[in-house]
Amino acid sequence: MNRPSPRLPPEMCDIILDHLWDDVPTLAACSLAYRQWLPTTRLHLFNTVSLDNAADDLRFAQILEGSPGIAPCVRHLTLVSISLPWRKFTRIEHLVLQSWHTVLMSEESKEALLSYFPTVRTLSVEHCCFDVSLFAALLCAFPKLSVIHIDRSTLLGDSDPTGSYDTIPDRLPFPTLEPPGTRRRIEGLYTYALPDYGFWLMQGPFDLALRAFGVTCDPEHVSMVQEVIRVTTSTLEHLSLTMVKPYSIPRLLQNHCPDITHSTQLVSLHIGRISLFHEYLDFRWTHEILARLPLSLNRLTQVKITYELSRMVQLSRVDWEDLDKVLVGLACARPAFVLILDIIHIHIIARRGYEHASMVRESMGTVVSRLTGYLALQTVRLQIVYSRVHLTRNSSTISDTSEHWFP
Secondary structure, rough: OOOOOOOOHHHHHHHHHHHHOHHHHHHHHHHHHHHHHHHHHHHOOEEEEEEHHHHHHHHHHHHHHHHHHHHHOOOEEEEEEOHHHHOOOOOOOEEEEEEEEHHHOOOOHHHHHHHHOOOEEEEEEOEEEEEHHHHHHOOOOOOOOOOEEEEOEEEEOOOOOOOOOOOOOOOOOOOOOOOOOEEEEEEEEOOOOOOHHHHHHHHOEEEEEEEEEEEEEEEHHHHHHHHHHHHHOOOOOEEEEOOOOOOOOOHHHOOOOOOOOOOOOEEEEEEEEEOOOOOOOOOOOOHHHHOOOOOOEEEEEEEEEEEOOOOOHHHHHHOOHHHHHHHHHHHHHOOOOEEEEEEEEEOOOOOOOOHHHHHHHHHHHHHHHHHHHHHHOOEEEEEEEEEEEEEOOOOOOEEEEEEEEEE
């Protein structure tokens, strides 16, 4: 018996299905309910695919064998290995490489990695070990590449047969692009391992026109970070700085901190992962960075600060009075200013008696009671994000997250 056709116009049905993009059970039910809904539901169901092991590879290869129309729906692909069936993915826009190791790759795998995905726009590299020649070739392998993510656990260097990576090069041996003179425009770079990556890109066949830049900075590499910021002054809109522990020594801030006062297009600034674990450290450098921002940065409307702590009492290590004063100065000159405080509560072991709701109330109460000057302004907003992270030996898991807006 044929099912009745839906009475809504097809366009309206597609709009409704688009709103269900992250509701996998409902999308799966819709794909079985009416044949004309199948193309749209497939686009959402198979938009993001993560293949973490050989069993996943085999299972998905069998799915593709029976339904070849699925492969073009995959736009975001996470791989831990590569094999011949992945040649079918013709529309990958975001490629994530996890746990790749040059020493363990065959020549066939290297060639496949460099040739299978010509449509990639965003490349993410996580927990990988690449020798410099392969990594340089990888960055040049995607004609449409514009955004690069490199996580803090990725290693890069001159590999020997044992797979050690302990020699950081001065530059990468980028191949010549075809046709000669071709250059790639990079608009996003997120590197939380070494800040050298941005410096290397400037030496290769790339034009850095970064709209977004995320970087971990330390005094030793600040000149490289500063050069990237200088080159992208006219384009940089979103900057995320994670400052390592030496910046908690106030005297290091003046001459060893990136200068962003000329980034006039800046819209958002994130100062990340300030660890409040150690009471002897000084965290006022965060406030000094904010206090130095000139009025010429009139597009800046959002500042985010991330704090890490293991006990709620550690929030008292923030100089809230000084921070409140700095924020009032920033917000008075910038209507519709938004402050986001991201509080990450780290638990190394599971604690008895933990109550998420009470921890949220305590963190919210502490912040709201201390930022009275900022919250008294009529045009500002404050978002507090509280997350509980449970650490194990091999991983970290966010178990609870709460977000609240004030006012």
